[in-house]
């Protein structure tokens with residue numbers, strides 16, 4: 507089978523061969539780190555090594571790392587764990603957060619919490635002024651993501667964290683997309699007022715189903731999964747040693763805080779965007795500081811879902827910007843928050859490049875895209891004239 511060119515690295519990345527090699531032995535042995543025998547002791551040791559590897563990549567202390575089943579669970583632990591430890595009040599989240607934050611916040615509304623949505627500008631950025639407005643409403647805690655999964659827009663987390671701290675508001679950030687693409691130092695961020703952040707292995711060449719909450723130990727969090735007391739009592743359940751080892755090994759591939767050759771990937775992305783501009787695409791948030799691998803765009807009058815499916819048939823795996831969990835795909839909430847008109851937000855397509863992509867593949871993609879757009883436009887023209 508001829509595999510399509512993979513241009514969807516923000517959805518998930520290919521598992522690195524060296525990571526898989528390192529994981530395999532741990533899938534075979536009976537490894538429960540709580541067991542008192544040799545197998546258990548070696549699992550405990552592997553768990554400790556992986557924790558150190560993560561801590562090193564994130565500029566954190568090993569004891570600040572809480573392994574979870576992924577970014578989603580870590581976000582749930584932060585939001586619900588904080589909320590459970592406090593009387594109900596207000597929490598503030600940006601309008602462009604991943605559903606793991608937005609839906610956790612929504613669930614908390616059933617427990618008496620109110621949710622303040624922090625607005626973004628037309629480029630998807632949370633300004634410190636907009637953030638200050640939200641902080642003055644006295645939320646108990648706030649969450650703004652480091653990098654957006656759709657647009658790639660990077661937020662100025664240090665500045666926002668300082669504003670949160672000045673207002674006495676606890677602050678967390680979703681670092682799932684930023685991790686591996688931009689250097690992160692939890693120590694430095696913590697000094698600025700970030701109390702917690704979360705990351706996920708499958709975005710950095712590691713396995714799916716494993717992530718971590720990196721959390722200031724002074725933060726009072728109520729565990730959301732009760733049981734045997736693993737992970738300092740914050741996340742019970744027998745540790746998935748193979749996945750944790752894989753996460754640690756994925757972090758070992760980091761250089762200067764990133765796993766991606768950002769300059770190489772940025773060259774390809776910029777080349778792609780020159781081609782897209784020539785074809786008349788609207789590139790969302792192009793003026794904002796963004797991840798070097800992400801391009802989110804639309805062509806007027808072309809449905810994103812249709813384009814993604816045509817490109818898939820032509821051998822290119824890209825993502826559409828609509829949430830298609832329901833029968834009727836909803837336009838992207840991120841683009842809605844940026845004030846993008848529906849005719850464009852319905853057309854949104856995301857290309858997210860990775861280390862394994864080649865400039866010549868981007869070239870082929872541009873040729874295929876041009877042909878596909880012309881074809882779709884000619885079909886619409888025929889339909890209209892009929």
Ligand SMILES: Cc1ncc(COP(=O)(O)O)c(C=O)c1O
Pocket residue numbers: 516517575576577578579604606651653654655680682683705706707708715716717
């Ligand atoms: C910004 C962001 N946060 C959280 C998640 C969820 O991470 P996981 O897939 O590990 O649950 C994702 C995954 O798409 C993401 O892009």
